[in-house]
Amino acid sequence: MEWTEEGIVLSARPHGDTSLILQALTAGQGRHAGLVRGGQSVKKRAMFEPGNRLLLTWRARIADHLGAYEAEPVATVSSRYYDDPDRLAALAAAAAVAEKALPEREAHPGAYQGLLAFIDALDHDFWPALYVRWEMGVLAELGFGLDLSCCAATGSNDQLAYVSPRTGRAVSLSAGEPYRDRLLTLPGFLTGTGEVTPRAILDGLALTEHFLNRSVFHLKDEETPGARKRMVDRLTRLAA
Amino acid sequence: MSGEIETLTKLLARLPGLGPRSARRAVLFLLKRREQLMLPLAEAMHAAAKAMKACRECGNYATEDPCPICTDARRDKTVMCVVEEVGDVWAFERSGAYRGLYHVLGGTLSALDGRGPEDLTLDKLVERCRPKVGDEGSVTEVILALDATVDGQTTAHYVSDRLQPLGIKVTRLAQGVPVGGELDYLDDGTLTTALKSRREV
Numbered sequence: 001m002e003w004t005e006e007g008i009v010l011s012a013r014p015h016g017d018t019s020l021i022l023q024a025l026t027a028g029q030g031r032h033a034g035l036v037r038g039g040q041s042v043k044k045r046a047m048f049e050p051g052n053r054l055l056l057t058w059r060a061r062i063a064d065h066l067g068a069y070e071a072e073p074v075a076t077v078s079s080r081y082y083d084d085p086d087r088l089a090a091l092a093a094a095a096a097v098a099e100k101a102l103p104e105r106e107a108h109p110g111a112y113q114g115l116l117a118f119i120d121a122l123d124h125d126f127w128p129a130l131y132v133r134w135e136m137g138v139l140a141e142l143g144f145g146l147d148l149s150c151c152a153a154t155g156s157n158d159q160l161a162y163v164s165p166r167t168g169r170a171v172s173l174s175a176g177e178p179y180r181d182r183l184l185t186l187p188g189f190l191t192g193t194g195e196v197t198p199r200a201i202l203d204g205l206a207l208t209e210h211f212l213n214r215s216v217f218h219l220k221d222e223e224t225p226g227a228r229k230r231m232v233d234r235l236t237r238l239a240a
Numbered sequence: 241m242s243g244e245i246e247t248l249t250k251l252l253a254r255l256p257g258l259g260p261r262s263a264r265r266a267v268l269f270l271l272k273r274r275e276q277l278m279l280p281l282a283e284a285m286h287a288a289a290k291a292m293k294a295c296r297e298c299g300n301y302a303t304e305d306p307c308p309i310c311t312d313a314r315r316d317k318t319v320m321c322v323v324e325e326v327g328d329v330w331a332f333e334r335s336g337a338y339r340g341l342y343h344v345l346g347g348t349l350s351a352l353d354g355r356g357p358e359d360l361t362l363d364k365l366v367e368r369c370r371p372k373v374g375d376e377g378s379v380t381e382v383i384l385a386l387d388a389t390v391d392g393q394t395t396a397h398y399v400s401d402r403l404q405p406l407g408i409k410v411t412r413l414a415q416g417v418p419v420g421g422e423l424d425y426l427d428d429g430t431l432t433t434a435l436k437s438r439r440e441v
Contacts, residue, residue: 013352017256017257043427046388046427046429046430047427049389049390049429050390051390052429073427073428076427076429076432078389078429079388079415079428079429079430079432079433080429080432082415082433083436085394085401088390088394088397089397092351095351095390096351096352099351099352225351226349226351226354226355227394230349230394230398234401237401
């Protein structure tokens, strides 16, 4: 068994004294693990930081085996943001969410392309909005997409302001008003009707966190990754 | 193989750098040098296991608590170097380039290992850095000597945020071209950070 594809590093765990187990996200193979022999060496270790892009060749005798990776660097991304706590936190959060949410060895090209676009956008100021959109994309890829096209109660697409925490469908301002305490806020930038403000980003993150927890993490008996919580804490402090 | 040898082999095989085969070779080597090496080694290990403890101040291993570094009056008590593990303290001490205090965090924030701030000795660090009455011997600078990895730098930013209310200067180690490093062989990330951290000559 052998394939070669470009992938994004999600994590690398030391294995023995010299090797490591790499988790990478690829378009065609999905989230895929493999052993990197000598991956802990001084020369190679920097390659396997979350967010870096690698050209990966995976080989195994039998498809079910862990297999071994050979890796060539394509783009070293993570070290660019070591001095930028917000972007570094976002990169770590995205890698942690991808690793926890996406099933192993199941292709989700949308999640891969979305993560690639988010990483490319990290240099720009609109990265927080793209992060929220990427998490929505992950939910959609996993079959738990939110329906923000029209109000679940009235069918209109005017003034969509809330999302039902149960169904994931949008609710208009007037229809949702009596139940606003029980509904999630829908930030306008997700429907193209509002600006991207720090408050709107936090609303967007709360929205995706609810559905990631409900539909993905809780089913796996897991919690929201700590890296994502720390990113939200950081953005909350900045918004205050 | 007798039970004692098997137990010893299994225990040695759990050490870093040793597998079952190399552990067997080590056991054979020790057995052949029972008086010169095996018994002194066993006694030294027993003595170290009984005497060594983690310093309640910095987390370094020593026979005294607080450790000799924390109690050394000649050290600069206004500078504190935050490191991940005790091995990092030993590395700094080997270099002889640093004469301040240390604080061992006990790891880094790690999404992979599920290690959060509550698993590190952050509260103790903040307590140690809090200005003393009359500013006598108060810490004025904290050096974050953490790994140049996503986890290491995420932790560095987190520690820096925790120390911010205390108004202490927080610095971190430089990143870039290693001593003896040839540019041609450096990875993109190291070159990028080296460029960012360039300074006038």
